[in-house]
Amino acid sequence: MQGSKRPSSPVKGKLRLYSNRFCPYSQRVILVLDAKKISYDVVNINLYSKPDWYYDKSPFGKVPALEAENGDVIYESLVICDYLDEKYKAHHLHSQDPLQKAKDRLLIEQFNRVVNAMYKILSSIGRVNLDDDEAVANGLITFERELMNRGTPFFGGNKPGMLDLMIWPWCERAEILKLFGNANLLKKDKYRRLLEWSRRMAEEPSVKRSMMDSNTHIKYLQSYRAGRPDYDMILNSTD
């Protein structure tokens, strides 16, 4: 049997999240759980050496995965987050207007393209690819304009909504890009509103709970690139 021991059954009536401390997709779900003040347990999965039992829980071995109160497991961060917002009505995150909700879902998809370009930049140190830089820069401009058009402190209005939370994990890690990518990528004057938004997000109590500083993200990335990701790095400080 590979990996850690299978954990005992979840506490009855409590959600269990299978997660990984450094996985931005898992953080999406944690942000939603914390924003909605839902009680949950976390089981962290070592993605470098997944335990055998985990495939019984999540059919493709993916994190995040959520074990619902009845024992059913769902995966895919966006599906889990939408589920939580529908099931737990308090502190709703999606717009109550179906058309606005649809437009926000399209923006989340558009942000996924920015993320893909970010990963390409991070995986090609030294070889600057202007197409990827441009994809990130143009993608972020869309969000800068969107904040201007909405004229609210957050995409969701006066508090972070689903769109804010779904894009946040990569914005929290944006400093990494400056180290590995093109230094001109994140010009401050081009993204004034986005940077203000980022500062506001970092001050939100429910966002702070899962936040890690840039040094920790960079140290993790370095351990990952060296082929021995240190998932327990922060155990002594915040866990």
Place this chain on the structure above:
Amino acid sequence: MQGSKRPSSPVKGKLRLYSNRFCPYSQRVILVLDAKKISYDVVNINLYSKPDWYYDKSPFGKVPALEAENGDVIYESLVICDYLDEKYKAHHLHSQDPLQKAKDRLLIEQFNRVVNAMYKILSSIGRVNLDDDEAVANGLITFERELMNRGTPFFGGNKPGMLDLMIWPWCERAEILKLFGNANLLKKDKYRRLLEWSRRMAEEPSVKRSMMDSNTHIKYLQSYRAGRPDYDMILNSTD
């Protein structure tokens, strides 16, 4: 200016769908509109030579795109279909149970992987790739089992629900695979329930409205592969 003339504004209060007669993603939206008995206009887009004005409507020039009653345009078939189901409450298609809805959304994602393998088979005539065949066969087995476990005529219960409609366009085209793919791919005994389901779907009045026979699908595919897709093929018969 390239392409057809820009169409006049939609009739006030009526939805307009930008579509293509042979696009299975567009058909998803038509299936939902017809199942929910929503009134709509269709503007068909020549995908081989997209009109310039279309990029003002759909930012990436994609079909399907839906022009809502207020003039806003949304795209991505799944986002449009979810929007329609939320906005127009009658004849709901998604399960009212958020967990079941989440599980159905995961199955739709899983079916997308089957579709990707189908396209690979269709684009590689003569070169049989067993991996793709296996991906289709294994993918379909998941749905065969799912029908058995649910024990209902449709995935959605006694009538087609969102999952039924989202996977149908490719099931309608399944006969094509027999011509171009591995002849053993769609063994009848392995997919007994799925074939029964397929026959029931083909009898549903709201499904029949957008249905085309296998010969038409094959003729279109041949015109597409020859580099001159005949989007108007069915104009004299059903439009």
